[in-house]
Structures are given as structure tokens and as C-alpha cells.
Amino acid sequence: MKPKQFAEQTKRHFLKDDDLTIAEQAEVLALAAKLKHDRFGSTVLAGPKSVAVIFEKSSTRTRLSFHAGIAELGGNPIIIDSQSSHLGRGETVGDTAQVLSRYVEAIVIRTFGDDRIADLAEHASVPVVNALTDGWHPCQLLADLQTIAEHKPLKGTSIAYVGDAAFNMGNSTVIACSMAGMHVRIGAPAGYQPSAEILARAAEINAETGGSVTVTDDPVAAVTGADVVSTDAWISMGMEGQDQRLADLAAYQLNAELLAHAADGAIVLHCLPAHRGEEITDEVMDGPHSRVFDQAENRLHAQKALLAWLIGGERP
Numbered sequence: 001m002k003p004k005q006f007a008e009q010t011k012r013h014f015l016k017d018d019d020l021t022i023a024e025q026a027e028v029l030a031l032a033a034k035l036k037h038d039r040f041g042s043t044v045l046a047g048p049k050s051v052a053v054i055f056e057k058s059s060t061r062t063r064l065s066f067h068a069g070i071a072e073l074g075g076n077p078i079i080i081d082s083q084s085s086h087l088g089r090g091e092t093v094g095d096t097a098q099v100l101s102r103y104v105e106a107i108v109i110r111t112f113g114d115d116r117i118a119d120l121a122e123h124a125s126v127p128v129v130n131a132l133t134d135g136w137h138p139c140q141l142l143a144d145l146q147t148i149a150e151h152k153p154l155k156g157t158s159i160a161y162v163g164d165a166a167f168n169m170g171n172s173t174v175i176a177c178s179m180a181g182m183h184v185r186i187g188a189p190a191g192y193q194p195s196a197e198i199l200a201r202a203a204e205i206n207a208e209t210g211g212s213v214t215v216t217d218d219p220v221a222a223v224t225g226a227d228v229v230s231t232d233a234w235i236s237m238g239m240e241g242q243d244q245r246l247a248d249l250a251a252y253q254l255n256a257e258l259l260a261h262a263a264d265g266a267i268v269l270h271c272l273p274a275h276r277g278e279e280i281t282d283e284v285m286d287g288p289h290s291r292v293f294d295q296a297e298n299r300l301h302a303q304k305a306l307l308a309w310l311i312g313g314e315r316p
Contacts, residue, residue: 012310013121013128015114017138017176018201022209024309025145025179030316032146032298032305042304044312045075050104051307053131056082056111061272062131062139065299066108073304078104097123105311127310129303137168140271141176142302147295148182148228151267155181155210160226160262162187162219162252163279164245169232169271171198174213178202181209187222188215189248219252224261229254229289230269231279246278254280259289267291 013019020028035042045051053066063079070077080087087096097120100107107124109117110131121128130138148154161173165188174194177184184202186193193215194202202213216222223229231254235242259268268280268289276282285292308314 011125011127013124014138014306014310015117015121015128015130015133016136017141017172018179018205019138020179022179022205025142025176027315028142028302028305028309029146029149031309031314032142032302033149034316035304035308036146036298036301039301040072042308042312042314043074044308044314045070045073045105048074048076049311050076050078051106051108051311052078052080052100052104054080054082054085054087054107054109054111056087056109056116057132059110059131061296061299062110065303066131069300069304069307072300073308075105093119094123096120097128098125101125106307129306129310132168135168135171137172137271138176139299139303139306140169141172142306143295143298144173144230144269144271145176145180146298146302147269147291148267150294151291152227156183157227158183158185158225158263159228159230160185160187160222161230162222162254162258163231163249164188164192164234165194165215166192170194173230174198174202175205178205178211178213179209181211183211184213185222185226186213186215187217187219187252189217189252192248193217219258220261223258226262226266228267228269229259229262232271233273233275234279235275249279253278254284256281256283256287259284262289269295272296 051070067077101124106127108129108131114133114135117133159177159182165186234245234249270292274280
């Protein structure tokens with residue numbers, strides 16, 4: 001017998017951006033806007049119902065936004081650092097998933113390989129949410145899209161992503177923005193561009209939404225005329241070959257000179273934490289085009305909407 005009331009076939013996970021349909025993404029974003037306007041308008045987790053939030057990677061915004069968001073929905077956030085649990089002592093992900101499913105309404109995890117979250121989802125009988133893996137950052141992109149939608153219509157808007165686009169933020173930007181019908185320009189050198197598999201999936205989506213993806217190694221070409229310019233840190237904790245990465249990506253720094261090629265009224269995004277002076281300058285991050293801290297706030301509202309949609313079936 002399943003420990004939860006809903007059947008296995010109705011269980012929904014959010015492991016990558018296109019685990020939502022195009023229509024469902026729009027529903028979640030509309031709900032996020034509603035919850036931002038009426039911050040305590042949903043009590044879908046009243047009881048309180050519990051949500052486990054597991055951290056196998058360090059975090060500031062993800063930890064705080066999920067903790068606060070679950071509480072604001074009337075729930076009980078159970079924050080788990082892997083090194084203080086048996087996950088850090090060799091217990092299998094599958095065993096952990098089966099135990100947690102008997103305690104909580106959903107499991108949120110920030111971890112390393114995508115195989116790890118897939119294992120968790122396979123064994124869980126409650127929804128599993130990706131709070132960041134090596135391959136995807138879908139909750140961040142919900143917040144990014146919410147931020148863009150506060151200034152511009154999503155469909156038909158162009159976004160330039162410059163820097164390292166061969167990892168989670170690059171992958172999620174390509175897929176999530178394609179789902180929203182946006183025109184994505186990737187400005188990255190060889191070796192830092194999205195994989196052929198990601199681009200093929202985006203092409204399938206864009207055939208339906210009317211969006212597009214362009215990849216170039218010319219940062220100016222990527223940014224010219226763009227409505228949104230986005231970047232992320234070039235070096236993550238523990239990453240090897242840092243000096244080489246800095247040299248490879250130096251021409252892709254989001255500075256005032258590069259931003260000048262964007263469209264009038266363009267907005268700047270960065271998912272944070274920023275390495276100021278590397279991928280972005282103070283002048284841009286603190287300048288009039290920046291919506292970086294609105295973007296950080298929207299993690300709260302977008303994730304609340306996602307949880308309310310997944311767990312409670314709430315709609316805008």
C-alpha cells in the first residue's frame with residue numbers, strides 16, 4: 001500500500017523544466033504572480049503539512065526561499081543537511097526516499113548528479129522537486145520568467161545568456177525560455193555551449209511555441225538588440241581549471257560596454273551568488289537595468305506557486 005492517498009500514476013515530479021507542459025508552466029507563473037500580490041493568500045500546506053528540503057550543496061537563496069515559502073503556505077519546512085543525516089553516512093537515496101515519503105508531502109533536494117535526483121524520484125511516493133542539480137536549475141528559471149514577465153511579455157521577447165552555458169543554468173534557460181515562446185541567444189565559446197541534445201529538445205519545443213535558440217561564440221552578436229541579458233558565475237565551488245576558465249570566458253563579461261548593445265530598456269538577470277568583477281561588473285549589477293534582487297525575491301513566490309500547484313492542485 002502506498003503511504004500517500006494519491007495513486008502512483010498521478011504523482012508529479014519537477015526534475016527539469018519540461019516536466020511541466022507549456023500550459024502548465026504558464027499556470028504556475030500566473031499562480032506565482034497571484035501569490036506575490038497576495039503573499040499569504042494560500043494555505044495549501046495548512047495542518048501543518050511537512051515538506052523535506054535536502055541540501056547536499058551549500059545554499060543561501062534556495063534554503064531561505066523554500067524555508068520561508070513552505071511556512072507561508074501554512075506548512076512545516078524540514079531542512080536536512082546531508083552531512084547531518086544518514087544520507088551523508090551511506091544510506092541509499094532509495095531508502096531515504098521511501099522513509100521520507102511516509103512523513104512529508106513533498107521532497108525538495110539540491111544535489112549533484114541528475115542520477116541522484118532520478119533515484120530519489122523513482123523511490124518516492126510524493127512529488128520530488130529539483131532545487132538544483134549539475135544538469136538543471138528549473139526553480140530558478142521559474143523565478144527568472146516571473147521577473148521577465150513583470151516587465152515584458154514572455155512570448156516573442158529575446159534573452160541573451162552570456163558565459164558558461166554548458167551546465168544547469170544554460171540548460172534550463174534554453175528549455176524554459178523556449179517553452180515560454182522566447183528567442184534565446186547563447187553567447188559562449190566552444191566547450192561552454194549547450195549540448196546537441198539540449199538544442200534538439202529546444203527545437204521540438206520551439207516548433208510548438210514559436211520561440212527560437214541561436215548559439216554563437218560572439219558575445220556582441222548574442223546581446224545586440226536583446227530585451228533581457230542574463231549570466232551566471234563561471235566558477236563553482238571546488239571546480240578545477242579555474243585560471244583556464246577565467247581566460248576562456250573573459251570576453252563574455254557582462255559589463256557596461258557589452259550591455260550597451262542590448263535593446264533600450266533591457267533588463268539584466270543573474271541567479272546569484274555573483275563573483276563581482278568576473279562574470280559581471282558592479283556597474284551593471286548595481287545599475288538601472290539590473291533586476292537581480294527582484295529575481296532573487298521571486299524564487300520565493302515561484303516556488304510557493306510550484307508547491308501549491310504540485311501538492312494542492314491549486315490553480316491561478
